[in-house]
Amino acid sequence: MKTLKSLLLLAMLAMALFACKEDEEINPIDENPDEILDGISGDMTEIDFERGETYKVVGDLVVPQNASVTIPAGVTLEFQEGPNGEAWFIDVFGSLYIKGEEGARVTLTASQELIEGPKNNGIGQLWGGVIGTNVAGDLVILYTDILYAGGAAREENAMAQPATGGGGELNAGDASYALYYIRQAQMRQDGIFVLNNSKIAFCPDDAIRINGGKTLMTYNTFEVTGGTGGDAVNIKAATSGDFAFNLFYNLATNGLKSADTGPGERGRCHTNFYNNTILNSGYRRAEPGRGAGLNYESDSYGDVHNNLLVNNRFGLRLVSGESQPRVESINYGYNWNYGAVQTITDEFYPTSATSSVGLIGNDPRTPIPSTDVAGAPQENDPMFENYDPSTFTFGGNSSVSTDPLSRNISPIPAGADFHLKADSPALTGGITDFDPVHTAYTTLDGSMTFTPPAPRAFFGAFGTRN
Structure with a gap:
């Protein structure tokens, strides 16, 4: 009896296998496992992100509150255009960790159709951005390229909701930022915002706006950010941290700006800017008095040293008037200034010749430092x-003071190399005996700790190649 049952069972299994085989022939297994996966949207905790895969984003993505999401190395997210022209966002209410690696970067970008289409005017706006809300935990982004972001916010996005402060950081229809992070007054103040070894390029306004939080940004590239306004990194109240060894190229306004304003807690806007390279920036800012390479205002303060400022509309600007920074707590000097033409060298320290009057050289509390290089x-x-700064022009205007607006949105030239040659005079002369704002930046779960790099005696972000 057992033998008969066994034979019947084997027969049934054989029939099932034969049926499966026929199904396989009708619906064969995908022979191209590396092709772009089906569209994703919604709750990111329900998406199993796999290393090296490419995903089409067909709706807003959300990291839920108190949840944690990791995007592994090599992942590409291609943001598609919505059926009604929507730009899709990543709204972060929990913690988001984007863990690219040196040889396997993560990419957040628009679809190829959008990049090659008529909507691409050179300054992004093709998808939304990564938005850390006032209940978010950590936002950690490593070895990641964030390209063509800054699309219009919609009423349902966090950017237009109280989750980003007040009634919303933006109104529906406003161009967004590539990255946003907030630590609103009288709400949670823990968590960290870290951006390391990453690139942000082609966005219409601020590349990053930070409304508070413990922040570390090092070894990043910012390229063609802002249309007729917008800073690469716009830092607001309660933000404290270290910003070092970054490259900024062709920005609308400032590379780094600190101001103790916005929805964060007051009195703690302490930011160090050191060993950064900023080139060809400030000329797309519509207002004639704005566009410094580095900027402190509105009770912000910190150490600002060893920066290489090349052909910018203005140099280091400590804002005068009612919006002054905390002068007694700012340590500046040991910065290198270069200008290809007289109208640029005249404004290494913004003067009374423009509406951008700064404190340096114009106030007895803030003299022009003898440790700076300026000629x-x-x-x-x-x-x-491999880059000749003497050839720089800012759009053919006669004066950066009277007619600065330039439509130049050219990216970094092919082959450009901003390391210093072995015989560069900018390899020595910097200062190294100042402390970071924070000695360590540790994630909420304690799994990752980031240490700010020590300052180097060379000027700028790179030193020599070897």
Whole structure:
């Protein structure tokens, strides 16, 4: 009896296998496992992100409150255009960790159709951005390229809701930021915001706006950010942290700006800017008095040293008037300035010749430091490995003071190398005996700790290639 049952069972299994085989022939297994996966949207905790895969984003993505999501190395998210022209966002109410690696970067970008289409005007707006809300935990982004972001916010997005402060950081229809993070007054103040070894390029306004939080940004590239306004990194109240060894190229306004304003807690806007390279920036800002390479205002303060400022509309600006920074707590000097033409060298320290009057050299509390490098046009060439700053023009205007607006949105030239040559005079002369704002940046779960890099005696972000 057992033998008969066994034979019947084997027969049934054989029939089932034969049926499966026929189904396979009708619906064969995907022979291209590396092709782009089906569209994703919604709750990111329900998406199993796999290393090296590409995903089409067909709706807003959300990290729920108190949840944690990790995007592994090599992942690409391609944001598609919505059926009614929507730009899709990543709204972060929990913690988001984007863990690209040096040889396997993560990419957040628009679809190829959008990049090649008529909506691409050179300054992004093709998808939304990554938005850390006032209940978010950590936002950690490593070895990631964030391209063509800054699309219009919608009423249902966090950017237009109280989750980003007040009634919303933006109104529906406003161009957004590539990255946003907030620590609103009288709400949670823990968690960290870290951006390391990443690139942000092509966005219409601020690339990053930070309304509070413990922040570390190092070894990043910012390229063509802002249309007729917008800073690469716009830092607001209660933000404290270290910003170092970053490259900024062709920005609308400032590379780094600190101001103790916005929805964060007052009195704690302490930011160090050191060993950054900022080139060809400030000329797309519509207002004639704005566009410094580095900017402190409205009771912000920190150490600002060893920066390489090349052909910018203005140099380091400590804002005068009612919006002054905390002058007694700012340590500046040991910065290198280069200008290809007289109208640039005239404004290494914004003067009374423009509406951008700064404190340096114009107030007895803030003299021009003898430790800075600043000279006549084309003096003090930092000697880049492969880039000639003497050829720079800012759009054919006669004066950066009277007619600064430029429509130039050219990216970094192919082959450009902003390391310093072995015989560069900018390899020495910096200062190294100042402390970071924070000695460590540790995630909420304690699994990752980031240490700010020590300052280097060379000027700028790179030193020599070898």
